[in-house]
Amino acid sequence: xxxxxxxxxxxxxxxxxxxxxxxxxxxxxxxxxxxxxxxxxxxxxxxxxxxxxxxxxxxxxxxxxxxxxxxxxxxxxxxxxxxxxxxxxxxxxxxxxxxxxxxxxxxxxxxxxxxxxxxxxxxxxxxxxxxxxxxxxxxxxxxxxxxxxxxxxxxxxxxxxxxxxxxxxxxxxxxxxxxxxxxxxxxxxxxxxxxxxxxxxxxxxxxxxxxxxxxxxxxxxxxxxxxxxxxxxxxxxxxxxxxxxxxxxxxxxxxxxxxxxxxxxxxxxxxxxxxxxxxxxxxxxxxxxxxxxxxxxxxxxxxxxxxxxxxxxxxxxxxxxxxxxxxxxxxxxxxxxxxxxxxxxxxxxxxxxxxxxxxxxxxxxxxxxxxxxxxxx
Ligand SMILES: NC(=O)c1ccc[n+]([C@@H]2O[C@H](COP(=O)([O-])OP(=O)(O)OC[C@H]3O[C@@H](n4cnc5c(N)ncnc54)[C@H](O)[C@@H]3O)[C@@H](O)[C@H]2O)c1
Numbered sequence: 001x002x003x004x005x006x007x008x009x010x011x012x013x014x015x016x017x018x019x020x021x022x023x024x025x026x027x028x029x030x031x032x033x034x035x036x037x038x039x040x041x042x043x044x045x046x047x048x049x050x051x052x053x054x055x056x057x058x059x060x061x062x063x064x065x066x067x068x069x070x071x072x073x074x075x076x077x078x079x080x081x082x083x084x085x086x087x088x089x090x091x092x093x094x095x096x097x098x099x100x101x102x103x104x105x106x107x108x109x110x111x112x113x114x115x116x117x118x119x120x121x122x123x124x125x126x127x128x129x130x131x132x133x134x135x136x137x138x139x140x141x142x143x144x145x146x147x148x149x150x151x152x153x154x155x156x157x158x159x160x161x162x163x164x165x166x167x168x169x170x171x172x173x174x175x176x177x178x179x180x181x182x183x184x185x186x187x188x189x190x191x192x193x194x195x196x197x198x199x200x201x202x203x204x205x206x207x208x209x210x211x212x213x214x215x216x217x218x219x220x221x222x223x224x225x226x227x228x229x230x231x232x233x234x235x236x237x238x239x240x241x242x243x244x245x246x247x248x249x250x251x252x253x254x255x256x257x258x259x260x261x262x263x264x265x266x267x268x269x270x271x272x273x274x275x276x277x278x279x280x281x282x283x284x285x286x287x288x289x290x291x292x293x294x295x296x297x298x299x300x301x302x303x304x305x306x307x308x309x310x311x312x313x314x315x316x317x318x319x320x321x322x323x324x325x326x327x328x329x330x331x332x333x334x335x336x337x338x339x340x341x342x343x344x345x346x347x348x349x350x351x352x353x354x355x356x357x358x359x360x361x362x363x364x365x366x367x368x369x370x371x372x373x374x375x376x377x
Contacts, residue, residue, distance in 0.1 A: 028328030157271030163250030
C-alpha cells in the first residue's frame with residue numbers, strides 16, 4: 001500500500017534556487033510523493049518543468065488559486081495533502097492563507113511573510129484548522145545542530161552568558177554597485193522581499209538558530225544596518241546586539257556584502273561550563289570547549305550522541321551529512337507529525353517560530369530607523 005503523503009509545490013521551478021533542495025529532501029525518507037503544483041507563473045515554463053520531472057499534467061496548474069480549487073474537487077484520498085511554498089517572500093502569505101483555509105498542511109520557506117501582522121493572521125487560521133505547518137529554517141535539521149540543542153537543554157554548557165551568531169554572504173557584492181542590476185532582483189525590491197533584504201533573508205536564520213539552540217527568547221535588540229547606496233531601499237548588511245537578560249548578551253552579524261563569503265553561518269555559544277563553535281559550511285564537526293579539558297570535536301552518527309541527533313542519521317559515521325540531509329530531516333519531522341508519530345521537540349521549525357522571526361525582522365529595522373535604539377521583542 002502506498003502511504004506516502006501527497007505533496008504539492010508552489011514555486012521552486014527549474015529557474016529557482018531552492019526548489020531542488022525541497023524535491024530531494026521530500027524524497028529522502030520515502031515519506032512523500034510529489035503530485036503536482038504551480039512551479040512558475042509562466043504557464044509554458046510551468047508545464048515544461050513539471051513534464052521534465054515526470055508529473056501528471058492534469059495536476060499541474062496555472063496559478064495557486066486554480067490548484068486549490070481543482071484539488072478541492074477531488075476525493076480526499078486523491079487530493080494533495082501538504083503543500084510546500086517556495087516562491088519569493090510576498091507570495092508566502094496569500095498562498096499559505098488560502099491553503100490553511102482549505103485544510104492543507106503547509107511547509108513554507110522563510111521568512112514566513114512580509115509583515116508580522118500577516119504572520120499572526122496565519123497563526124490564527126492554523127489554530128482553527130489544526131493543520132501541520134513548518135517554516136524551513138533549513139539549518140536546524142543538521143544532526144549536529146540537534147546535538148547542540150540537546151546538550152544545551154541538558155545544561156552541559158551551564159548558564160548561557162555569551163552568544164555570537166554570524167551569517168556572512170558576498171553574493172550581492174557584484175550586483176549592488178551597479179544601479180540597473182540592483183534594481184532588477186526581487187531580494188532588493190520591498191514589494192517582493194518585504195522591509196529587509198539581509199536581515200530578512202539570512203539574519204533571520206541566525207536569529208532563529210540562536211533561539212532554537214538555547215531554548216531562550218531574545219528580550220531586546222539594537223541594530224545598525226547598512227544599505228550602502230541611498231537609492232537602495234533595503235539593508236544588505238547589519239549588526240544586531242541582543243539581550244536575553246542583563247547578564248546574558250550576544251550579537252547577530254549578517255551580511256550580503258562580505259566579499260567572497262558563501263554561506264558562512266557560524267554559531268558560537270558560551271555558558272559558564274562550556275562552549276560550542278559550529279560552522280554551517282563544515283557541518284559535521286562541532287567544537288566543544290570546556291574550562292578544564294582539551295578541545296573535543298563531536299561528529300554525527302556516533303552512539304555518544306543524543307537520540308534526537310541520531311534519529312535521522314541514515315548511514316554509519318564518516319559519511320558526511322549535508323544541506324540536503326538537513327532539509328530532509330525537517331521534511332521527515334513534518335511527515336511524522338502529519339502521520340501522528342511521536343516527534344522530538346525541535347523536529348521541525350513551527351509556525352510560531354516563523355511568527356517570531358517576523359517580529360525580529362520588524363524590530364531590527366525599526367531600531368535602525370529610530371537611530372539605533374534598544375527595542376523589546
Ligand atoms: N531556507 C533557506 O535556506 C533558503 C534558501 C534560499 C531561499 N529561501 C527562500 O525560498 C524562497 C524562494 O527563494 P529562491 O531563491 O528559490 O527564489 P527564486 O527567485 O530563485 O525562485 C522563485 C521560484 O518561484 C517561482 N514563482 C514566482 N512567482 C510564482 C507564482 N506566482 N506562482 C508559482 N511560482 C512562482 C519562480 O518561477 C521560481 O521558480 C524565498 O522566500 C527565500 O527566502 C530559503
